Amino acid sequence: MAETHPTTTDAPTQPANADILRAFLADQDVECPSCRYNVRGLRTDVCPECNQKLTLRLALAEPRMAGFVAGLVGLSMGLGVHAMLAGWFIVMQFRRFGGGPPLRDFVLLLALALVHAVLVWFWVRNRGRLTRASASARWSLVVACYLVSIGTFVIFVQVARP
Numbered sequence: 001m002a003e004t005h006p007t008t009t010d011a012p013t014q015p016a017n018a019d020i021l022r023a024f025l026a027d028q029d030v031e032c033p034s035c036r037y038n039v040r041g042l043r044t045d046v047c048p049e050c051n052q053k054l055t056l057r058l059a060l061a062e063p064r065m066a067g068f069v070a071g072l073v074g075l076s077m078g079l080g081v082h083a084m085l086a087g088w089f090i091v092m093q094f095r096r097f098g099g100g101p102p103l104r105d106f107v108l109l110l111a112l113a114l115v116h117a118v119l120v121w122f123w124v125r126n127r128g129r130l131t132r133a134s135a136s137a138r139w140s141l142v143v144a145c146y147l148v149s150i151g152t153f154v155i156f157v158q159v160a161r162p
């Protein structure tokens with residue numbers, strides 16, 4: 001194919017979206033993604049039930065989501081635990097029976113929560129790279145996400161020990 005980007009004027013050899021859609025729907029039972037009406041045999045590119053324009057798109061048969069989601073859960077675990085403990089420290093400061101946890105531990109919790117927040121952001125931003133990586137590299141990174149969360153919590157427990 002000489003042209004990869006769509007232009008404002010369609011080449012005469014390329015069928016319009018409506019034609020491709022009509023051919024696709026000619027002998028298949030397909031639901032409208034909006035109203036779920038069966039649009040089999042539709043002659044136009046507009047759903048007759050909800051009156052919305054339809055188009056054909058390329059979709060993945062099996063989206064490679066497991067690694068991304070698993071890693072996100074692993075990193076979010078660390079973010080959640082450290083942020084929750086930091087919140088608990090704040091609550092403890094408002095109680096008046098003295099001898100609350102030291103500020104140093106609170107600052108450490110905030111720092112660890114921040115580290116995890118940055119890692120979550122980085123994980124989400126690099127989702128495409130993760131999907132393109134080999135299965136072994138992808139799952140190694142997922143394991144690393146959990147190790148980071150567990151490791152930082154162990155560090156906190158060691159440092160916060162009275």
Ligand SMILES: [Zn+2]
Pocket residue numbers: 032033034035036037047048049050051052
């Ligand atoms: Zn519809």
